[in-house]
Amino acid sequence: MSPTFTPTTTDDEVATAFSNEIKGKNVLITGTSINGLGFQAAQTIAKYANLVIITGHSAERLKLAEDALKTAVPGANIRPLILNLASLDAVRKAATEVNAYPEHIDILINNAASSICGFHLTPDGFEQQLATAHLGPFLFTALIFPRVLAAHTSSFTPRVINVASGAHAWCEGINLAELARPKEDTYAGMRAYAQAKTANILMARELTRRAGGRVVGFSLTPGAVLTNFVQNEGARPELLAKGIILEDGSPNPNTPFPWKTLPQGAATILAAAFDPSLNDKPGAYLANSVENNAGVAPHASDAGTAEKLWTLSEQLVGVKFL
Template identity: 75%
Template sequence: MFTPTTTADEVATTFAKEIQGKNVLITGTSMNGLGFETAQTIAKYANLVIITGHNTERLKLSTDALKREVPGANIRPLVLDLASLDAVRKAAAEVNAYPEHIDILINNAASPLCPFRLTVDGFEQQLATDHLGPFLFTALIVPKILAAQTSSYTPRVVYVSSGSHAWGSGVNLEELEHPNEATYTGMQAYTQAKSANILISQELTRRAGGRIHAYSLTPGAILTNFVQSESARDELLKHGIITEDGKPNLNAPFPWKTISQGAATILAAAFDPSLNEKPGCYLSHSVENNAAVAPHSSDPVMAGKLWELSERLVNAKFL
């Protein structure tokens, strides 16, 4: 039904009935990004769309733009800095005070590739923002997600991973706990974080025992603000992803997509009812594609170890 060129609007039209009336929380919704595109596409159908950002000015720009684009949409901004565990706890407390439950959580926010940098909590920036922060946030608001469960509906948690997870060797648990500048590269940290997204989606599905379905996905290669970040430039150039002028390298061994084509897979993971039969699966091009997951990112033993270490590092029990 869907292809690599399917757009977010096409997926939303197909699953309009499934989106109708849902409360959806999307992290990382700066304009010119996948989260914003996802929010904009579902805003005319959903009951409530909660958008997040760590920068209050950019969050306001996104909020105002969404309300302008979809008058009457119920948009609620939430300040969420995933690089700070205290900030995550504060944002989660705000969500837990909402009167509404959360039908779908889309963990989309990610740090740009960057030089070695530690967060306030002493973790590496990318692994903190892309994995530990979302892990804690999801753990803390899981009662709100579980509250969405009915006899006919299972709530979902979606992790926006990347096909580049396969470029690395998987999550290094030692480096997650003890960041090592001597062995650090921006791309290596990114691939570890994206592997972690896949592993956690599988482990969350297993531990939830049918109460929550989690999915991970690759949106594809897209020229978003993530790719255009100045801190990522050298790393992306080195790997032949962009050209010297900062444009997509059309000779790279993968196709480039539009933002709408990338967001299509996020929407499929969040709303395609056929995926109820495939909890924990990985999607590409808006359809299930577990065959594309590297062995190091589908190992249930590693998933369990990563979960338990993450609980210890963020000092929170999850489920």
């Protein structure tokens, strides 16, 4: 019988249910700072996997995460990778390192994202949030795709997981013109975040379509979790205005959505990565550790928009992908 998951299911419960699926796998997770969802997922996956590759743009914070994981899971095979998704040159450098690994990549989890912030351009001239959460991961996925494809067998289909958010519904869709040419006078931090999360969902679905069964993509919302992402001081004005946090930075207990613990938030990441029942639901969006395509806003499920976003993303990062 398939396990039953609920909003309070934890990552340990999901990992226990799918331990056979995790065993022997090589998993790459972006954005694994301590007190984040990526770190939480990495810690649980490391108990069973063959290899867990963790990433961060700061060598110091990445070393802290690596040491903490090795302390929490003695004997775990942890490999750090410097990856700054806000710089296309840095993404290319990291991808070159991954492509030199002897191992294939069974599961790629695109988790890293910029905190909600004021208008800021990356060195490549893109808006910070959309660059870090979409364009950087798009390029990284494209460049290391041969290592992901190498995991495909007659009995196993590798997966690319995009950690999105229910907040994708807080915009009317992606403004493709502004993705290419950001405008400060029309910028709003929360809107940019919602657009980036919309892009995560569209990318997972379009990747699934284009890969033709060789690789499948899934996206998900982990729910509201008090991570270092939420606690970032730059995000404070937007989160206060939206009523998500209180003046002291604590979660607002009166939000229409329940707050989750880190283990509860990471549970959906693990379900997307390893639940074998999803083999029959390619491109699905998950919430509370189960498929929830009904939770996707119309602008994040439009096939035409997904194709246009993919084509534009190829042009902006300078790579043809699938």
